[in-house]
Amino acid sequence: MNEQAVRKLTAEILAGIAPEADLATVTDSEDLREALDLDSMDFLNFAIALGEKTGIKIPEADMGHLRTLKGLLAYLVR
C-alpha cells in the first residue's frame, strides 16, 4: 500500500468507530487513542478491521505501531 491508501483506509475504519471524530485535525505523531477518545475495545476493533482490510496479520507485539498515523505509515507502507 502507498501512503495515500494507508491514510484513506485508516480514516474509513476510524469513521466507523468514532463517527464524530475528524481525523484531519489529528497530527501524524499524535496518539490516536487520546486524540479520538478510543477505549481499548475501540482500539482492538481498529486492529481487527485493519487486519481484515489489508490481509496483514498484526501480532500483539506490533500493536504499538498502530497508535499514531506515523507508526501506521511506517508499518503498512511498502
Next chain:
Amino acid sequence: MADFRMPALGADMDTGKVVQWLVSPGDTVRSGDVIAVVETHKGAIDVECFLEGVIDDLAALDVELPVGALLAHVRAPGEAIATGPAPACATAAAPPAPRPAPPASEVTLPAAPASPSSDRARISPAARRRAKELGVDPTRLQGTGTDGALTVADVELAAVRRAPGAPSRKGGFDPAQMRLAIAAAMSRSKREIPHYYLTATIDFGPASAWLAAYNGCRDPADRLLPAVLLLKATAVALAEVPQLNGFHEDGAYRPGAGIHVGWAIALRGGGLVAPALRDADRLPLPALMASLRDLIGRARASGLRSSELTDPTITVTSLGDRGAESVLGVIYPPQVAIVGFGRVVERPWVVDGALVVRPLVVATLAADHRCSDGRLGGQFLAALDRALQSPEQL
C-alpha cells in the same frame, strides 16, 4: 387475553415512545420475540415480548407513554376474539404463522432514530431478519409488498445496491435527556441507599502475564482484553458471596436469579448505559469476550434489547487503560452493589519481603448497608483477588 405494556427499562425510565412496530395486527408472537422499537433516553431499544399468542390493538407510534401503559393485546392460542371495539377484519384474516424466536446471540440492527415526518413501511419478520443479516436499514427502503410492506427481495436488492463503505453508526439518544435520567437515578441512589465503600489493591501481574501469553499468538479478533478477566473474576467472586448479587425491594433483599453483570459503557456524545452480560460466571473467557464486544457495539449503535436493560443483578464499571486509578461507584437502584476497577498501573510492590515493580489494579466495592456489612464486602474483594491470581482457571 394478556396485556403487553410499556416496559420499565431501568430505574431511570419514566416514559417511552413506540417508534416502530415489527409485527402487524394478527401476527403470532412467541416469548422472547423482538416486536417493537421503543425510544427512550437510552436510545432506541428493541423491546421483547414475553407473551405467546396473536397480537392486536397496537398502540399508536410516536406517542410519549408512561411505563406500564397498554401497548397491545396478546390473545392466547385458541382464545376467542374479544368482542370489543377492535375491527374484526384486523384480527380474523391473518393465519397465525409460527415464527422461530431469534437466537440469544443474534445481533440486532440499529434502530433508526425517530423522525416524525418519515413514512414507516411495514416489514415482514423474515425480511427484518434478512435485513439484520445483511446490515441493511429497513427504515430507508421502499417496500414492494402488500400495502408497501418490505419483502425479503426488497432487502436483498438494497444490499446489492448499497455502496461499500464503513457502516454508519446512529446516535439514537438525546444526551440532554440521558443526563436528566442519570441525574434522577443517581439522586435516588444517593438519597435512599446508605452506601459503604471498600478498596483493595490487587496484583495484576499473573493476569497480565497470562494475557500476554494467550494473546501473543492470536489474531486480533481472537484476543482477550484485561476487562474480560476483571469481569469474569467479579462474577466468580459473586458466586462465592451471592449476598451482593441482587436487589433491595420493598424493604428486603431479593437475590438475583443468576449472575447478570451490568457492564457500564460510556456512550460517545456523553452518557452511560450498563446492559447485562447474562450468566457471566458460567461463560468461558472467549465467549465472554465475544459477548462484551457485541454488547458494546450495540450499546453505541442503539441496538440493545429490553431484557439487557432489566436483567443486571450488579454493575461493574471499569475505567480502562486511559482512565483514573480508581473509581468509587454509585449503586444503580434497586441493585445493592457496584464494583469499580481503575486503570492497571505499574507501581512498587512487595513480594516475599523484596521490592518489585508490578502491574496493579485498584478494585473497589460500593454496597448497600441495608443488605450487607463491610465484613461481607471484604470477603468479596478477597475472593476477587484470589480469582485474579489464577487467571488460567477463569
